[in-house]
Amino acid sequence: MEILVASAIGILTAGGLYLVMRLRTFPVIMGISLLTYAVNVFLFASGRLTVGAPPILTDATTYADPLPQALVLTAIVISFGMTAVVVMIALGAYLGGDDDTVDDQPVEDAQ
Amino acid sequence: MSLFLIVALPFLGALLPGLMNSAGRAATAGVTFMVSLLAxxxxxxxxxxxxxxxxxxARLDWIPLLGLNVTLMLDxxxxxxxxxxxxxxxxIITYGRSYLSRDDNMGEFFTYLLLFQGAxxxxxLSDNILLLLIFWELTSLSSFLLIGYWKHLPEGRQGARMALTVTGMGGLAMIGGMLLLGQIVGSYDLSVILQSRELIQASPLYLPALILILLGCFTKSAQFPFHFWLPHAMAAPTPVSAYLHSATMVKAGIFLMARMWPVLSGTPEWFVIVTTVGxxxxxxxxxxxxxxxxLKSLLxxxxxxxxxxITMLLGTGTAFGTMAAMFHILNHATFKAALFMSAGIVDHEAHTRDIRRLGGLRHLMPVTFVIATLAALSMAGIPLxxxxxxxxxxxxxxxxxxxFGMPLLVPVMATIGSLFSAAYCFRFISHTFLGPQRDDYPTTPHDPPAGLWMPPAFLVTLVVVIGVAPFVAEPFIKMVTASVLGDAAEVPKAYFKIWHGLVPALFMSxxxxxxGLLLLMIFKPALxxxxxxxxxxxxxxxxxxxxAVVGLxxxxxxxxxxxxxxxxxAIMAVTIVGVGYHAWATGTVGAPTRAVQPTNFVQIAGWLMLVAATCGLVVLHRxxxxxxxxxxxxxxxxxVGFVFFSAPDLAMTQLTVEVVTIVLLLLTLNFxxxxxxxxxxxxxxxxxxVIAIGGGLATAALAFHYLLRDSVAPTISDFHLANSYKGGGGTNVVNVILVDFRGFDTYGEIIVLGIAALLIYALTETLLDGPVRARLLNRKPDQPRAGxxxxMMMVVMTRLIMPVVLMVALYIFLRGHNQPGGGFIAGLVASIAVVMQYMASGFSWTxxxxxxxxxxxxxxxxLIAGLTGIGSWFFAKPFLTSDFTYVRIPPFEKFELATAALFDLGVFLAVVGAVMLSLESFSRLARRAHVRDSEHPMDIDPSRDQDKAEV
Structure with a gap:
């Protein structure tokens, strides 16, 4: 099971990294989203994997680690805010300049 | 008055001149004067x-862990x-009021001046060397602004840049020196450092610290070979030159050498470096x-x-030399500031400072002549x-x-220096004021208004009074000397008097x-x-x-x-993987301590879906x-993975965020x-x-590695599990962590979320105000629109569903403390309910x-979250301390009331507001673009058609 989670994190990271290195804003935003998943799952997994023991106090003796969960919960919400801001900037750049490439053109090319 | 106030007054006062600008020049200068006068x-x-x-x-702990405290001392x-x-x-303020012309922004000038004064x-007054460094850098910055005050003059800008570069580099060196000094002594407080002479001088770090600190002092005080910036800084307005470059800032280096004198001086290194450079x-x-x-370059x-x-005198390391240095600082400040102001008057009245175009001014400007002559003669070293x-x-x-073992070296050099000094003083007087009156001055000069000549006249009065009656200044200078020397040496007994008898110094004089007089006679051939x-x-x-540095x-x-x-x-990914690999390769990796958990078919199916979707995304991202x-x-x-791995809260959050994110991205894709x-x-x-796969492999390997091993140090999670119910009154530990244990973090996070939403709103506003608006209005959709x-079906459904969804949100919110749920998730659910109305019924209607x-x-x-936190202050508890109790109101079951629920309400509202403001901003763009948005919620509305039929 551990290998599945670890490899999933790796695949999400690889996909995210590849898309982040694309030249247009939209794939880059997709890439950032994939990286967000990867990072969130990575952080979550730092509490190790526990099946069937949510950190809701009952008579049970073992619980999943609640701390990474709390951390990731806010991270998910914040990442929505961050995505929204990045998207807004990308959109503003596109609407303002009619261009959705992410790289600055070298000065000599711009002329 | 408290030392804090003395230091703070100029800084606080710096706010005033700018505000007073519209009240007129007199008011601006007046308020500046009052601030300085109060201090x-x-x-x-x-x-x-x-x-x-x-x-x-005066003492105030600021960052005690770094040894940085606001401690001030006055000796x-x-x-x-x-x-x-x-x-x-x-x-200077009096002088500047008359000196600046009507075109100059006086408020700006006096703001800079007060900033400089405060620094x-x-x-x-600093008793902490780190604090001193901060003020030190502040003087560099404010003097940069003052030197470059006349922004239209290229020399002003260049001079300001040069001064900032040289003094800034010196400041950097000094930071290093001060940190070393702090390392040696173990404290950054001057009062401690000044007691640690033996410790410092015995340390192997003494020489590097000394050199670094002296670099700071020498650059600030324009010592060879860093002297070149000072003449270029003369492009500043004359009040600035008179203030910064004669009396104050350039003496900051001297001040520091004097301040550090008890602990740094007295060694051969100090003697050789400081005396030689001086x-x-x-x-x-x-x-x-x-x-x-x-004239100003000469000065x-x-x-x-x-x-x-003065540097040379401090370098000698004797008590007498120090006393002479202190006395000369006072004398130099008086006559040199007066001279700068006189040069400024000449410039102001004759419209030139070129000594070759001047001469014969003594009859035209008698007052200025007297002031400048007395000050210059004092500088030349004339008795009385x-x-x-x-x-x-x-x-x-x-x-x-x-x-260097040569007894004649210093006396001869000092005499030569004095000789040239006398010569340029005489030149200043004779070539400016003496000689025949000319008829080719740019404008015919005359004596200035009192505002310009009174300040230098006051200083020259001091020059004469001290010159005639040196015993007036003697107790004061001896008091100052005593505080410089500290316990290191006794204040010399020598009296200040004009006639010492036929001593060698008199002959040298x-x-x-x-x-000097002879040299002036042969000035032309010498030139x-x-x-x-x-x-x-x-x-x-x-x-x-x-x-060269810029090119490099x-x-x-x-x-x-x-x-x-x-x-x-790409660079970032490669670097992180590289650094991680290095850590992996050089560190030790323990044996696995956790068993691999069994895998079943469902998990593999989920994994396959994830991999397929990710790979598909990469391949089909176009x-x-x-x-x-x-x-x-x-x-x-x-x-689903979160559900499976015992994180129901995360799963609910992820699911709801997913919905709003997709709505957001769809809105974007519209454009x-x-x-x-x-x-x-x-x-x-x-x-x-290759880079991506490398990064993926590295992350996967790292994750796999720690998934099979327990953490090395005990985690703090057990504390949360043990105290969640006892201390926080909730059984959902994740929620209790969010709203209670780590409530402050959550508070910060909702603020960040709110700021992000406001930022999006502001960007939208900016876009809609600019040329984008016209483009949006004229934009033709590139796809055929669906009719x-x-x-109607969707409108009716969403409206029916809305109260249900809100009820669910309320339920999730209320149970959050004990069961999966809480403010974040409830907020997202409520947002989705509202978003659905926008989607179904349109922007205007909603x-x-x-x-x-x-x-x-x-x-x-x-605000609610914050006030909940502040509420605990009334019970003498720290910010965001929570409390809870159980109440029973028949016919309900016993239920819990917790302040954390109030905090969670704040979270809920902030999340709803932030999500909705973001989405609303995006759809506002869409609305301007191409949608003929009607106020009617439905395209086909039987009831409306019926109304029409009836009409």
Missing amino acids: FIGLLTNLPAVWAGELVT GLGFFFALLILGIGLL MVGIV LITMVLGAVIALFKHD AFSTVSHLGL LNGFLSKEMMLEEANHTVL IIAVVG AIWDKTPRPEAKTIFDVLIA SRRIIAPLHDGAFTRYA NRLLSLILIGIVGLVVS LPNKTPVESTLLRRTRDG GMHP SARLRYPYHGVIGAGV
């Missing part, structure tokens, strides 16, 4: 204590300098000054020379003026100083004055020789150096930082709509092109693929029914 009086109230030898202190030395800074400041007072600077400055034609180099003199007294003491000290001698031009060397930086930075985001991403669907699948699988074109080469895609924008603006909702959320 000045505040300083004087401390005089009795300082005079009695007490150490006035004789600090008092002396603060007196100069504030006292001469008052004169200087801060330096001399001696060279003194002679070099005096020689160059003689041949300068610009600038003479300042360099006199600073060298104060410059003579300290120069005699300097020569006396020089006679006893043996440098006579040689200097007579020699011809000087002009023919090749000399290195400091500015050229400086410019070449700067150009550019060569390093350009390949890394060329504006290509993709390149940064089709943007398709990639949205694929990323949705990824999000769903991640949510962006639907396809991504193929632009990168195959080679590049291969390169990116029926608001289908907005018209909106009762509270979303900004207000965000604000209310943050």
Whole structure:
């Protein structure tokens, strides 16, 4: 099971990294989203994997680690805010300049 | 007055001149004057204590862990300098009021001046060397603003840049020196450092610390070879030159040498470095000054020379030398500030400072003539003026100083320096004021208004009074000297008097004055020789150096930082993987401690979905709509994964965030092109693929590694599990962590979320105000629009569902403390309910029914959360301490009331507001674009048609 989670994190990271290195804003935003998943799952997994023991106090003796969960919960919400801001900037750049490439053109090319 | 107030007054007062600007020039100058006067009086109230030898202190812990505290102290030395800074400041403000023309922005000028004044007072009153460094840098910055005050003059800008570069580099060196000093002593408090002379001088770090600190002092006080910036700083308005470059800032280096004198001086290193540098600077400055034609340049180099003199005196390391240095600081401040102001008057009235175009002004400007002449004669070292007294003491000290084993070296050099000094003083007087009256001045000069001549006249009065009756200044200077020396040495018994008998110093003085007169007689041939001698031009060397450094930086930075985001991403990924690999390869990896858990078919199926969706996304990312669907699948699988791995809260959050994110991206895709074109080469895609796979492998390996091992140190999670119910009153530990244990973090997070939403709102507003608006209005959709924008079925469904969804949100919110749920999730669910109305019924219809603006909702959320936190103060508990109790109101079951629920309400509101404000902003763009938005919710509305039929 551990290998599945670890490899999933790796695949999400690889996909995210590849898309982040694309030249247009939209794939880059997709890439950032994939990286967000990867990072969130990575952080979550730092509490190790526990099946069937949510950190809701009952008579049970073992619980999943609640701390990474709390951390990731806010991270998910914040990442929505961050995505929204990045998207807004990308959109503003596109609407303002009619261009959705992410790289600055070298000065000599711009002329 | 408290020392804090004395330091803070100029800074606080700096806010006023700008505000008073529209009230007129007199009011602006007046308020500046009052601020300085208050600080000045505040300083004087401390005089009795300082005079009695007490150490006035004020202390406030700032960052005690770093050893950085706001500790101020006032002793004789600090008092002396603060007196100069504030006292001469008052004169400069008076002078500046008359000097600046109507075109100059007076509020700006006085703001900078007060900032500078505050920084200087801060330096001399600091008891903490880190604090001192902060003020030190502040003087560099504010003097940069003052030198470059006339922004239209290129010399002003260049001079300001040069001054900032040189003093800034020196400041950097000094930071290093001070940190070393703090390391040696183990404290950054001056009062501790000053007691640690043996410890410091025995340390192997003494020499590096000394050199670094001296670099800071020498650059600030324009000592050779850093003297070149001072003349270029003369492009500043004359009040600035008179203030910064004669009396205050350039003396900051001297001040620091005096401050550190008890612990740093007395070693051969100190003696050789400081005395030599001072001696060279003194002679070099005096020689160059003689041949300068610009009055202010002449004075600038003479300042360099006199600073060298003071440095040399401090370098000797004797008590007498120190006393002479302190006396000369006072004398130099009086006569040099007066001279600068006189030069400014000449410039102001005759519209030139070129000494070759002047001469014969004594009849035209008699008052200025008297002031300038007295001040210049004092500088030349003529008896009955104060410059003579300290120069005699300097020569006396020089006679006893043996440098490099040559007993004659210092006395001869000192005499030569004095000779040139006398010569340029005489030149200043005779070439400006004496000689025949000319008829080719740019404008015919006459004496200025009182505002310009009163301040220098006051200083010249001091020059004469001290010169005639030196015993007036003696107790004060001895008090200052005593505080410089500390316990290191006794204050010399020597009295300040005009006639010491036929001592060698007197003969050296006579040689200097007579020699100076003779030199002036042969000035023309001397100038011809000087002009023919090749000399290195400091500015050229400086410019070449700067150009070289800039070129080098550019060569390093350009390949890394060329504006290509993709390149940064690649560099960052490779670097992180590289560093991680290094850590992996050099560290030790323990054996696995956890067993691998069994895998079943469902997990593999989920994994396959995730992998397929991710790979599909990468391969098909050019089709943007398709990639949205694929990323949705990824999000769903991640949510399911959270459910499976015992994180129901996370799963609910992920699921709801997924919905709003997809809505957001759909709104965006409305504007962006639907396809991504193929632009990168195959080679590049291969390169990116290799980097990506490398990064993925590294992350996977790291995750796999720690999943099979327990954490090395015990985690704090057990504490949370144990105390969640007992201390926080909730069984959902994740929620209790969010709203209670780590409530402050959550509070910060909702604020960040609110700021992000406001940022999006602001960006939208900016876009809609700009040229984008016209483009949006004229935009034609690139796809055929589907008919029926608001289908009746969907409108009716969403409205029916809305109360149900809100009920669910409320339920999730209320149970959050004990069961999966809480403010974040409830907020997202409620947002989805509202978003559905926008989607189904349209923007106008929904907005018209909106009762509270979303900004207000965000604000209310943050406010409620904050007030909940503050509430605990009333029970003498720290911010955000929570409490809970159980109540029973029949016929309900017993239930819990917790302050954490109130905090969670704040979270809920902030999340709703932030999500809705973001989405609303995006849809506002869409609305302007192409949608004929009707206020009717439904395209086909039987009831409306019926109404029409009836009409």
